[in-house]
Amino acid sequence: MRPNTTDLAVACDDGCVRLFSVADGGIEYDRALSTSDGRVLSLAWHPTDNVLFSGTANGTILGWDVDTRRAEVRIEVEALGKTPTVVWSLVVLSDFTVVSGDSLGHVQIWDGRMGTLVHTFSQHKADVLALAATNGGVIPQAATSTGGAATSETPRSRRPRSLRVFSAGMDGLVAAMRRVASSDGGPCRWVKAGGHHSHSHDALTVTVNAAGVVASGGLDSQLCVVDTADVGYRQPRKYVWFCPRTPRICPPTHATHALRHGRPRAWPSTCINHCSRGVLWCLVVVLLLLVFTSVLCGLWFLSVRFCVRVGAGVGCLCVPGLDRSHRGRWSALRRHRV
Numbered sequence: 454m455r456p457n458t459t460d461l462a463v464a465c466d467d468g469c470v471r472l473f474s475v476a477d478g479g480i481e482y483d484r485a486l487s488t489s490d491g492r493v494l495s496l497a498w499h500p501t502d503n504v505l506f507s508g509t510a511n512g513t514i515l516g517w518d519v520d521t522r523r524a525e526v527r528i529e530v531e532a533l534g535k536t537p538t539v540v541w542s543l544v545v546l547s548d549f550t551v552v553s554g555d556s557l558g559h560v561q562i563w564d565g566r567m568g569t570l571v572h573t574f575s576q577h578k579a580d581v582l583a584l585a586a587t588n589g590g591v592i593p594q595a596a597t598s599t600g601g602a603a604t605s606e607t608p609r610s611r612r613p614r615s616l617r618v619f620s621a622g623m624d625g626l627v628a629a630m631r632r633v634a635s636s637d638g639g640p641c642r643w644v645k646a647g648g649h650h651s652h653s654h655d656a657l658t659v660t661v662n663a664a665g666v667v668a669s670g671g672l673d674s675q676l677c678v679v680d681t682a683d684v685g686y687r688q689p690r691k692y693v694w695f696c697p698r699t700p701r702i703c704p705p706t707h708a709t710h711a712l713r714h715g716r717p718r719a720w721p722s723t724c725i726n727h728c729s730r731g732v733l734w735c736l737v738v739v740l741l742l743l744v745f746t747s748v749l750c751g752l753w754f755l756s757v758r759f760c761v762r763v764g765a766g767v768g769c770l771c772v773p774g775l776d777r778s779h780r781g782r783w784s785a786l787r788r789h790r791v
Contacts, residue, residue, distance in 0.1 A: 455498045455505075456589060460519075462505055464493035470507050472519070486517050488524070497543035497551075500590045506551055506565070508540030514553060516565055528568045530555055542584040544618060547591045552618050552630075554581025560620045560630065562643050572643045574630055579623035585659045585667070587617045587681055592632070617646055617681055619667050621656035627669045627677070629684045647685015651677045 454461055454475075461473040461480070470486040470493055488509070495508035504525075505517045516526030530538045530553065539556040546552070549565035558577035563570055593616065616632045628648035634641045654672035661667045661681060668678045669689075679689035 455503075456500055460498075462496050462498065464496050464507065466492045468493060468509070470496065470505065470517070484522065486519075486522055486524075488513075488515060490515070491537075495540055495543045495553075497545045499545045499549070500547045504545070504549075506543050506545050508543050508553060510537065510539050512538035512540060512555070514540060514543070514551065514563070516551075516568075526565060526568050528553075528563055530561070531557075533557060539580070541580055541582050542620075544584040544586050545590060546586060546616065552584055552586070554584050554620055554622070556580045558622060558624075560584070560618075560628070562630075574620075574628070574643075574645065576628045576645065576648065577620065577622040577624055577626055581620050581622045582655065583621040583658045583669075585619045585661045587661050587665070588663075590616075592616050617661075619659050619661060619669075619681075619684070621652075621659040621669050621671070623655045625652035625654060625656050625671065625673075626650055627652070627656055627659060627667075627684070627689075629681070649677070649679065649684060649689055651675070651689050651691060 459475045460483075461475050463471045463473065465471060468488045468491060470488070472483040472485070474481045474483050486505070486507075488507070490509040490513040491511040493507050493509055497506045499505070503519045505519055506526075507515050507517065509515075512530040512532055514526075514528035514530065515524045516528075517523070518525050528551070530540060532538050540553055541556065542554040544552040545565065550571070551563040551565040553559075553561050553563065555561070558575060558579055558581060560574040560576070560581055561570060562572040562574075615634070618630045618632075620626075620628050620630070622628075626648055627650075629646035631644050631646035632641055633644055652669065652671045652673055652675065656669050656671040658671070659667065659669040665681045666678060667681050667684065668676060670676050674693060676692045677689040678692065679687060
C-alpha cells in the first residue's frame with residue numbers, strides 16, 4: 454500500500470506490477486506496469502511521491518513513475534557467475550535512497566535518482582528476506598545544538614533521531630544500519646548499528662512501528678521485540694504464542710497492545726502456554742519409557758548369563774542313542790554327561 458492513500462501495488466510472476474484502488478471495502482483494478490525482467494518479487498513505494506520501485510528475480514531494480522507508467526531508473530544488482538541475483542526486498546527513503554536485500558546476503562544502498570551504488574553491507578551469510586526503516590522511511594530533521602553541529606545520539610535513547618534500516622535473513626540475523634548525516638553539509642554515510650541472532654531459523658519478516666519498537670518473526674514461531682536504539686546493546690524479548698492451542702499467559706492481545714503503545718519492557722518476561730507444557734510432558738514420558746525399556750533389557754541379559762553359567766557348572770544328561778529288542782521286551786539306551 455502506498456502511504457496515506459488507497460493505492461495498492463501487487464507483484465506478479467508474469468513480470469507485471471498491477472495497481473489497484475482500495476475504497477469502500479472493495480478493490481478496483483487500475484493499471485499494469487509491464488516489464489520483461491522476470492518475476493517481480495519485491496515492491497516499495499516512495500514515502501511521499503507517486504514513485505514505485507520493483508525488484509525482480511533476475512537482479513533488476515526498476516523505478517517507476519506511476520503517473521506516466523514509465524521506468525525512469527534501472528539498477529542492475531551484481532550476479533555471482535551466471536546465476537542471477539534475486540532481489541527479495543526493497544525499502545525507499547524520502548531522499549530517494551533505495552535499500553535492497555538480495556540472495557547473496559547483501560544489503561545495498563543505492564542512489565534512486567542516478568542508479569549508482571553508495572554502500573554495501575555483507576553482514577548476512579544467506580538471503581536477505583525483509584527490510585524495514587524507521588519513521589516510515591521519512592528522514593527526520595537533524596536536531597542541532599547552539600553551535601550548529603548535530604547532537605549525539607545516546608545508545609539508550611527511546612526514539613533515535615537518525616534513520617535506521619533493519620534487515621532480516623535466512624541465517625536468523627536481524628541487523629541494523631544507521632544513516633549518519635554529515636556536519637558540513639556533505640553526503641551522508643551509512644554505518645553498522647548492531648544486530649541480534651535471536652532466531653534459530655529463518656527470519657522472514659521485520660517491521661518498525663512509530664514508537665521505535667522493531668519486531669521480527671520467522672520459522673521458529675517466535676516474536677522478537679526490541680527498541681531500535683537497543684539493537685546491539687540488549688537482547689530482544691522473545692514471545693512464543695504461535696501454537697495450536699490458546700495461550701494461557703501473554704496472549705496475542707497483550708503483544709498487540711504493547712506494539713501499539715511502544716512499551717515492550719512492560720511485557721511479562723516469559724510466556725507459558727498449553728503447547729509448551731504438552732511438549733514438555735511428552736518428552737518426560739518418552740524419557741521414562743526409554744529408561745524402563747533399558748532396565749528390562751538389562752535384567753533379561755543378566756538372567757540369560759546366569760542360566761548359562763549355572764548350566765555349564767552342573768551339567769546335564771544327554772541320551773544320544775535308544776533301541777529295543779525284537780519283541781519289545783527289552784530296551785537299551787546310552788547316556789553321557791555334557
